[in-house]
Amino acid sequence: xxxxxxxxxxxxxxxxxxxxxxxxxxxxxxxxxxxxxxxxxxxxxxxxxxxxxxxxxxxxxxxxxxxxxxxxxxxxxxxxxxxxxxxxxxxxxxxxxxxxxxxxxxxxxxxxxxxxxxxxxxxxxxxxxxxxxxxxxxxxxxxxxxxxxxxxxxxxxxxxxxxxxxxxxxxxxxxxxxxxxxxxxxxxxxxxxxxxxxxxxxxxxxxxxxxxxxxxxxxxxxxxxxxxxxxxxxxxxxxxxxxxxxxxxxxxxxxxxxxxxxxxxxxxxxxxxxxxxxxxx
Numbered sequence: 001x002x003x004x005x006x007x008x009x010x011x012x013x014x015x016x017x018x019x020x021x022x023x024x025x026x027x028x029x030x031x032x033x034x035x036x037x038x039x040x041x042x043x044x045x046x047x048x049x050x051x052x053x054x055x056x057x058x059x060x061x062x063x064x065x066x067x068x069x070x071x072x073x074x075x076x077x078x079x080x081x082x083x084x085x086x087x088x089x090x091x092x093x094x095x096x097x098x099x100x101x102x103x104x105x106x107x108x109x110x111x112x113x114x115x116x117x118x119x120x121x122x123x124x125x126x127x128x129x130x131x132x133x134x135x136x137x138x139x140x141x142x143x144x145x146x147x148x149x150x151x152x153x154x155x156x157x158x159x160x161x162x163x164x165x166x167x168x169x170x171x172x173x174x175x176x177x178x179x180x181x182x183x184x185x186x187x188x189x190x191x192x193x194x195x196x197x198x199x200x201x202x203x204x205x206x207x208x209x210x211x212x213x214x215x216x217x218x219x220x221x222x223x224x225x226x227x228x229x230x231x232x233x234x235x236x237x238x239x240x241x242x243x244x245x246x247x248x249x250x251x252x253x254x255x256x257x258x259x260x261x262x263x264x265x266x267x268x269x270x271x272x273x274x275x276x277x278x279x280x281x
Contacts, residue, residue, distance in 0.1 A: 032257075035250050035253050035254065035257070036250075036254065037053060037054055037055065038246055038247055038250040039062055039063070039247060039250040039251040039253070039254050040055045040058040040059055040060070040062065040247075041055040041059060041062075041247045042055070042059055042247065043245055043247055045247070046245070046246040046247040046250075047243075047246065059247065062247045062248050062250075062251040063251045063254070063255075065248050065251070066236060066248050066249075066251035066252040066255065067255070069235075069236060069248065069252075070229075070232040070233065070235065070236065070252055070255070071232065072229075072232070072255055074224075075227065075228055075229045075231070075232040076229060076255075078144075078226050078227060078228050078229075079211060079228040079229045081144055082144055082147045082148055082210065082226070082228060083206075083207055083210040083211050085144065085148045086147075086148050086151050086152070086206060086210045087203050087206050087207060087210070089148060089149075089151075089152040090151070090152055090153075090154055090157055090203075090206055091199070091203070092152075093152045093153055094153070094154055094157040094158045094161060094202075095161060095187060095191070095192065095199070096187060097158045098157075098158050098159075098160075098161030098162040098164075098165055099165055099186075099187055099191055101113060101116075101158065101162040101165075102161075102162045102163075102165035102166045102168075103165060103166075103170070103173060116155050116158060116159060117155075117159065119155035120155050120156060120159065124215060124216070125215075128215075128216075128219055131150050131220075132219055132220065134150075135150065135220055141220060141221070141222065142220075142221050142222060142223060142225055142226060143226060144226055146220040146221070146226075147213075147216060147217065147220055147221070147226065147228075150216075151210070151216075154206065156202075156205070157202045157205075157206065160198065160201075160202050160205075161195065161198065161199070161202060164195045164198040165191055165195060168190070168191060168194050168195065172190050172194070173186055173190060173191075176189070176190050196270070197270040197271075200267055200270040200271075201267070201270060201271045204263065204264070204267050204270075204271065207260070207263060208260055211228075211229070211230075211256075211259065211260060212230055212256070212260075213228065213230065214230040214231065214234065217230065217231050218231065229255070229256050230256060232252070233249070233252040233253055233255075233256050236248055236249045236252045237249060
C-alpha cells in the first residue's frame with residue numbers, strides 16, 4: 001500500500017513537472033512565434049486588436065521591404081566584423097587571464113578575484129561615460145575600434161573560463177612543463193583542447209551579446225558608417241507614412257535573429273557539454 005502511494009505521488013510530481021516545463025516552453029517560445037507570424041502579416045493584420053495568431057495569407061514581400069529599407073548587407077558586414085573581432089580578441093585576453101586566476105599564485109590575486117566578481121554586477125550604464133570620454137579623446141569615435149577595443153575584457157568570460165580551468169588536473173600541466181612546454185603552449189595545447197566546449201559556449205555568449213548590442217553602437221557612433229544590424233532594425237520604426245509598420249519591423253528582426261539561431265543549432269552540443277562537464281552544474 002505504501003509503495004502504491006509513493007508511486008502515485010511520483011506520477012503526480014512527474015505530471016506537474018511536465019506541465020510546468022510545457023508552460024515555460026510556451027512562454028519562452030511564444031515571442032519568437034509572434035515575431036515570425038507578424039513578419040508575414042499585412043499592415044492591417046499586424047495592428048489588429050485583438051491580434052490574430054496567424055496571417056490569412058503570408059506576405060513575403062515584407063522581407064523584401066525590410067531588406068531594402070535597412071540596407072542589410074552594409075549593416076551585416078559591420079556586425080560580422082565587430083562581433084568577430086570582439087570574440088577573437090576576448091579569447092586572446094580572457095583565456096590567459098582565466099588561466100592565471102585558475103592555476104597561478106600571484107600578488108593581489110585575492111584582491112583581483114573579488115573585484116572581478118563585483119564587475120559582474122556593474123551595469124554598462126554606470127561605466128559608459130568614462131568609456132565614451134576615453135574613446136573620444138583617443139579619436140576613435142565612429143570606428144570599428146571603438147566598438148571592439150573596450151570590450152576585449154569580459155568579467156563574465158574570465159569567470160566562466162576560470163571555473164572550467166580549475167577542473168583540469170594540475171598533473172596535465174606539470175606533464176607539459178616536464179616536456180619543456182612554454183606557458184603559451186600549455187594554454188594552446190592543454191587548456192584550450194580540454195575546455196573546448198566551455199570556450200565555444202562563452203564565445204557564443206559573447207556573440208549573442210555583441211550581435212544584439214544596441215546601447216554601445218548608439219553611444220559610440222554618430223553616423224551609419226560602422227553601425228550594426230540592431231541600429232538598422234531600430235531605424236525601421238521610422239519607415240513608412242508616420243505609422244509604425246510592425247510587419248516590416250518584425251521582418252527586420254528575423255534578419256537579426258536568424259544568424260543567432262543558426263549558430264546556436266551548430267553549437268548546441270558544445271553548450272550542453274560545457275554545463276555538464278565544465279564545473280558549473
